[in-house]
Amino acid sequence: MKLHHLQYLVAVAEQGSVRAAAVTLGVSATAVSRALIELENAAGLALLERQAQGIELTAGGQALLVHARLALGQIDAATRTLAALRGQGRARLSIGVTPWVGQSILGPALEAFRRLRPDVQLDISEVLGTGYRPLRDGSVDVAIGLAPLPDTAAEFNEKRLFSYGSAVLCRHGHACGGARRIEELRGRDWLLSRDVDQFPAPLERLFTGDPGDTRAHVHFARSALVALALVRASDLLTICPWPLVEADWARGSVQALHLVDELPMHTTSLLTRRNSAASGVVREFIDCFVATIATARAAPDPVLRRVFATLEPPLAPSVQGSTPDAGAPASGPESG
Helix, strand or coil: CCHHHHHHHHHHHHHCCHHHHHHHHCCCHHHHHHHHHHHHHHHCCCCEEEECCEEEECHHHHHHHHHHHHHHHHHHHHHHHHHHHCCCCCCEEEEEECHHHHCCCHHHHHHHHHHHCCCCEEEEEECCCCCCHHHHCCCCCEEEEECCCCCCHHHEEEEEEEEECEEEEECCCCCCCCCCCHHHHCCCEEEECCCHHHCCCCHHHHHHCCCCCCCCEEEECCCHHHHHHHHHCCCCEEEEEHHHHCCCCCCCCCEECCCCCCCCCEEEEEEEECCCCCCHHHHHHHHHHHHHHHHHHHCCCHHHHHHHHCEECCCCCCCCCCCCCCCCCCCCCCCC
């Protein structure tokens, strides 16, 4: 199994066909096909299914794809690190962040980090849900978002930061604006940012409906900004973290329902890949982020103070193993 085999597999998976992958790679389609055959021979099983509409990866191909992306990401990171040490190129930090963190804590944390490391190029993306594929495949160095599900938690080093509640949001003047019980929301149209099975009860039951109940109409928007814009302009309901409700771009533009029923709490965690050494750049960013948390409740920014007023200590200790900021002093509003 050679490096170009993995590069070609990733390209075919992303482009959906040998011809499109060849164009992206700048090689012939024959070279790509030959490399994929060599890769399947080395693997000892079929990795691809060739169909009329393109190429689909088998279960074996999907499993190898995860490792291929991670290996290529690590090689790219090593190349960039060495180039930076030679004084060539630029160090880079890729961060995946949940929307409410991006609208509050991330800004001052990055200001502190950029003062420390002005040479580092930042690449920031939004993460929703608990899948964390970009972190798992190496395209993201560190992620800040929902605590991972138990069946994937072992893949990450995790530091649990906060817990928070959620709110049901609607436009001003919505027919459900006066609702007080969750049951009143059955059968309504919903716009969610992550899959239904990632929501705990009673919310999952609310979306799917119990036998005999009217099934809710569930739609998805994989962007918090798009979701809020659509909720503001329609009769769709959505679920939103309370910290995001307090951010300037959401505050006042939509209505949070005052429900008697308490919605489940969620946990925000800081994650890096398990069994992958964190670079100095990643550790320096984590230090700046943790230091920002420690001072946020007394920050001069009223938005930051409002957001932190909605946060509580994390629901459970971190999973076993080293935490992303191992060696740094415990800090933040939850740990003193």
